[in-house]
Amino acid sequence: MADPILRVTDITKRFGGVVAVNKVSFDVERHSITAVIGPNGAGKTTLFSAISGFRAADEGTVIFENTDITRTRADEVAQRGLIRTFQLVRLFRQMSVLDNVRVGLHSQTRGGFAMAVIRPAWFREQERRGIDEARAVLDKVGLLGQENAEASTLTYGQQRLLEVARALAAKPKLLLLDEPAAGLNRVESDNLAVLIRKIREGGTTVLFVEHDMDLVMRVAESIHVLDFGQHIARGTPAEVKANPAVLKAYLGDISEPVALKAEMI
Amino acid sequence: MADSESSATPSLALPPRIARGSRSMRIVVISMAVIIAALPFVASTYVLSLLVLASIYAVLAIGLDLFMGQTGQVSFGHNAFAALGGYATAILTTAHNWPPLAALAFSIVISVIAALIVGVRTLQLRGHYLAMATLALGMIAYTLAVQLTSLTNGFAGITGIAPLGIGPLELTSDLQYYYVVWIIVALGIWSSFRIKDSRVGRALGAIAGNEEAASALGINAARLKLIAFTISAAYAAVAGALMAHFIGFLSPEVFGLDLVTLLFAMLFVGGIGTIYGPVIGAVLIALLPAILGPLADYRQLAYGVILLAVIMFAPSGAFRLIADLAERLFDRSSEGEKHG
Amino acid sequence: MSLYLQFLASGLSVGCIYGLVAIGFSVIFNASGIVNFAQGAFVMLGGTLTYVLYERAGLPIWFAIILSIFLSALIGMLFEVTIIRPLWKRNTSLFIMMLATLALGVIAENAVLHTVGDETHSFPPFTAGPPLQAFGASIARQTVWMAVLSVLIMILLNLLYKKTLLGKAMRACAVDRNVAPLLGIKVERMLTYSFGLSAALGAIAGILITPAQYTAYHIGLTFSVMGFIAAIIGGLGNPTGAFVGGIILGLLQSFAILFFDAGFKDVIAFSILLVFLLVKPSGLFSSYVEE
Numbered sequence: 001m002a003d004p005i006l007r008v009t010d011i012t013k014r015f016g017g018v019v020a021v022n023k024v025s026f027d028v029e030r031h032s033i034t035a036v037i038g039p040n041g042a043g044k045t046t047l048f049s050a051i052s053g054f055r056a057a058d059e060g061t062v063i064f065e066n067t068d069i070t071r072t073r074a075d076e077v078a079q080r081g082l083i084r085t086f087q088l089v090r091l092f093r094q095m096s097v098l099d100n101v102r103v104g105l106h107s108q109t110r111g112g113f114a115m116a117v118i119r120p121a122w123f124r125e126q127e128r129r130g131i132d133e134a135r136a137v138l139d140k141v142g143l144l145g146q147e148n149a150e151a152s153t154l155t156y157g158q159q160r161l162l163e164v165a166r167a168l169a170a171k172p173k174l175l176l177l178d179e180p181a182a183g184l185n186r187v188e189s190d191n192l193a194v195l196i197r198k199i200r201e202g203g204t205t206v207l208f209v210e211h212d213m214d215l216v217m218r219v220a221e222s223i224h225v226l227d228f229g230q231h232i233a234r235g236t237p238a239e240v241k242a243n244p245a246v247l248k249a250y251l252g253d254i255s256e257p258v259a260l261k262a263e264m265i
Numbered sequence: 266m267a268d269s270e271s272s273a274t275p276s277l278a279l280p281p282r283i284a285r286g287s288r289s290m291r292i293v294v295i296s297m298a299v300i301i302a303a304l305p306f307v308a309s310t311y312v313l314s315l316l317v318l319a320s321i322y323a324v325l326a327i328g329l330d331l332f333m334g335q336t337g338q339v340s341f342g343h344n345a346f347a348a349l350g351g352y353a354t355a356i357l358t359t360a361h362n363w364p365p366l367a368a369l370a371f372s373i374v375i376s377v378i379a380a381l382i383v384g385v386r387t388l389q390l391r392g393h394y395l396a397m398a399t400l401a402l403g404m405i406a407y408t409l410a411v412q413l414t415s416l417t418n419g420f421a422g423i424t425g426i427a428p429l430g431i432g433p434l435e436l437t438s439d440l441q442y443y444y445v446v447w448i449i450v451a452l453g454i455w456s457s458f459r460i461k462d463s464r465v466g467r468a469l470g471a472i473a474g475n476e477e478a479a480s481a482l483g484i485n486a487a488r489l490k491l492i493a494f495t496i497s498a499a500y501a502a503v504a505g506a507l508m509a510h511f512i513g514f515l516s517p518e519v520f521g522l523d524l525v526t527l528l529f530a531m532l533f534v535g536g537i538g539t540i541y542g543p544v545i546g547a548v549l550i551a552l553l554p555a556i557l558g559p560l561a562d563y564r565q566l567a568y569g570v571i572l573l574a575v576i577m578f579a580p581s582g583a584f585r586l587i588a589d590l591a592e593r594l595f596d597r598s599s600e601g602e603k604h605g
Numbered sequence: 606m607s608l609y610l611q612f613l614a615s616g617l618s619v620g621c622i623y624g625l626v627a628i629g630f631s632v633i634f635n636a637s638g639i640v641n642f643a644q645g646a647f648v649m650l651g652g653t654l655t656y657v658l659y660e661r662a663g664l665p666i667w668f669a670i671i672l673s674i675f676l677s678a679l680i681g682m683l684f685e686v687t688i689i690r691p692l693w694k695r696n697t698s699l700f701i702m703m704l705a706t707l708a709l710g711v712i713a714e715n716a717v718l719h720t721v722g723d724e725t726h727s728f729p730p731f732t733a734g735p736p737l738q739a740f741g742a743s744i745a746r747q748t749v750w751m752a753v754l755s756v757l758i759m760i761l762l763n764l765l766y767k768k769t770l771l772g773k774a775m776r777a778c779a780v781d782r783n784v785a786p787l788l789g790i791k792v793e794r795m796l797t798y799s800f801g802l803s804a805a806l807g808a809i810a811g812i813l814i815t816p817a818q819y820t821a822y823h824i825g826l827t828f829s830v831m832g833f834i835a836a837i838i839g840g841l842g843n844p845t846g847a848f849v850g851g852i853i854l855g856l857l858q859s860f861a862i863l864f865f866d867a868g869f870k871d872v873i874a875f876s877i878l879l880v881f882l883l884v885k886p887s888g889l890f891s892s893y894v895e896e
Contacts, residue, residue, distance in 0.1 A: 386883050390883075397837070397882065400830070402879070405872050522826060569710075572707075576708065580701065
């Protein structure tokens with residue numbers, strides 16, 4: 001692949017005696033919607049943590065936008081435009097919905113303690129613009145009416161949306177979503193599919209980990225499959241569905257290959 | 266597969282946002298300002314001196330609230346910075362005849378340096394580890410104040426500390442200290458609100474809410490925690506220096522663990538994270554000996570009981586209660602505006 | 606040489622006391638994750654109650670000792686039921702619970718100050734007689750009792766935890782608080798017992814050390830912190846490790862006094878704590894690693 005936005009090479013991560021991620025390599029194409037799937041314990045979240053700088057890999061490299069970010073700290077990775085969300089919702093519970101999103105603007109803005117107290121004109125303008133931008137993002141995900149509510153009062157589905165909104169405010173070049181559909185009902189995950197496509201149309205590449213096969217098959221253009229920490233398959237949804245190694249990973253050893261139906265998983 | 270949350274972070278539960286700019290809040294704040302301005306005219310000399318002490322504690326409390334309330338961290342050792350500021354001022358003005366403002370500046374600088382050195386490693390700790398590490402630092406500072414008698418005179422203390430002033434203009438009366446320190450407190454409150462309602466304040470709130478999520482959005486949590494810690498240390502140093510000038514005498518007892526208990530009582534009685542709350546807490550706690558009257562000897566016991574009572578029955582603190590009450594009385598607005 | 610032995614002996618025996626306090630601290634921490642600032646208050650209560658019952662109420666010393674251990678355990682359980690449990694049910698943060706124990710420690714200290722007074726007190730050692738002589742060192746008899754009885758109690762505790770149903774239930778709660786109820790274990794009651802046990806251990810520690818030095822209203826905080834330091838050295842989550850941590854702390858402190866001023870002994874302890882927190886917070890013998 002020419003000029004991938006993300007190139008992961010031979011990433012390996014061990015926890016004591018367990019090899020959680022074992023020489024995983026793949027590329028993510030610019031402006032694509034790519035999914036990483038695999039049975040529980042396959043190492044998907046560990047991989048995400050390694051890519052985004054939360055738990056550096058033991059071996060291997062991560063190249064983002066032609067820059068080596070393998071050992072880069074999480075906040076610096078985010079400053080470069082790689083934003084991740086978390087598997088369990090991690091909202092700033094006591095802050096308002098609007099303020100949660102405004103935190104997302106951090107990497108796009110400047111000004112620390114001194115500026116906060118002195119408040120020169122450019123700072124005040126930045127704060128004003130920030131509110132507008134945050135509102136625009138909330139509108140995009142459909143939470144504009146809740147902007148003043150305390151984040152902890154939202155429904156679970158709304159909280160997941162808020163987390164995505166917050167990440168979007170950071171204007172990511174690459175958005176890593178860790179199980180964005182977890183716990184969502186059918187309507188909510190349909191809306192999520194629409195949102196993911198909208199995000200991609202806005203110029204952001206989306207890489208997500210997911211268990212919801214329905215969502216994956218509908219929305220992903222490229223899928224990578226992990227099992228026991230190893231990369232075992234890649235391809236389009238159709239290719240992956242028919243791949244015997246994938247079937248074996250999910251269903252165990254079976255004597256005849258069976259077409260993978262979304263409902264079976 | 267469960268995402269491992271940092272389980273060892275007993276971060277403080279920040280109080281829900283209080284609507285600012287609402288009519289009830291404006292009334293509350295203006296009332297408080299009027300009361301503070303008018304109190305010296307009705308208070309006895311004893312109460313006035315307690316109120317000056319209250320204002321000095323308020324300075325400490327505002328700084329600590331930035332670190333513990335806004336940033337959601339914990340420090341059991343801020344008595345160390347107060348001691349550092351107090352003793353630096355005392356030693357420089359008595360033994361070396363420095364002008365008070367120069368000594369004050371030096372006290373702040375030395376506290377800031379100490380905070381940076383200490384904070385760089387210590388702030389990587391979280392939860393009770395951070396609590397105990399800061400406790401250790403605070404206790405070491407206290408013990409050093411007691412033991413390094415060649416410098417500090419130990420329990421005998423340093424006497425004859427000159428009043429605070431610029432050249433011939435000195436603060437000599439309680440009343441003068443009262444207004445000067447309360448103006449400092451007001452400036453502190455003003456700065457804290459400016460910080461809270463800004464990009465960096467939201468970043469601090471994010472760190473308090475969930476440090477990893479904050480990092481995932483590009484916030485350098487380590488750096489911001491260190492800066493907040495340093496700023497709070499500077500406030501503590503100022504408070505220590507003011508204490509030295511006001512009382513004219515300095516000894517280690519005032520900087521022991523009792524001060525830590527006192528500070529927590531102030532922060533929680535008032536309402537941690539609310540900025541006004543710790544100031545109110547400082548006043549209430551400082552006035553306690555006056556309220557106790559003949560039972561003033563029991564004040565330490567009272568601090569403990571009050572802290573426990575607040576934790577059990579009013580964990581959001583007095584300011585929250587006042588704000589809610591004012592809201593009910595003065596805001597004729599609908600339910601929807603409650604979380605402004 | 607005999608000087609070193611002297612310091613070794615005193616370091617060991619004080620270390621055993623720290624070890625007992627550390628175990629008590631560990632018990633509560635394992636059961637709930639709460640850092641119990643009031644642990645030292647029980648040390649103070651053990652010695653002070655015994656003094657009051659023996660000296661002021663005129664009870665026989667052995668009866669005073671047993672009664673004060675019992676009363677301390679009761680106070681511990683009372684504290685758990687009236688303060689800790691309601692906070693626990695409200696999902697209060699661990700920090701605030703820690704503050705509550707700090708407040709309790711302050712209250713206990715001041716309550717004793719205003720009732721018993723501010724002087725130091727003591728009561729007779731367990732066996733009378735001149736100090737023992739060993740290799741040129743003079744070792745007070747009480748010192749021997751401190752070491753021997755502490756180790757005995759530590760062994761008994763291990764038996765309790767490993768052999769009795771109650772002990773196993775308490776360990777189960779420590780290992781997995783959410784699964785324990787599924788086995789029919791009443792977690793909340795285990796928490797109460799933990800506080801009671803902890804208080805008793807603290808009281809015993811106080812009773813053992815008082816004849817060798819003294820008891821007074823203010824000794825609580827120092828023992829709380831020493832207990833915590835010992836538990837950190839040994840590794841949180843490991844009561845036996847905590848005991849060993851106590852001995853290590855006692856020895857280190859003792860030898861530090863040999864080379865520095867006695868007034869700095871607390872600084873030494875706090876510095877040891879800092880070193881461990883910054884370098885090896887999981888301690889020497891930790892049974893688990895916190896993320």
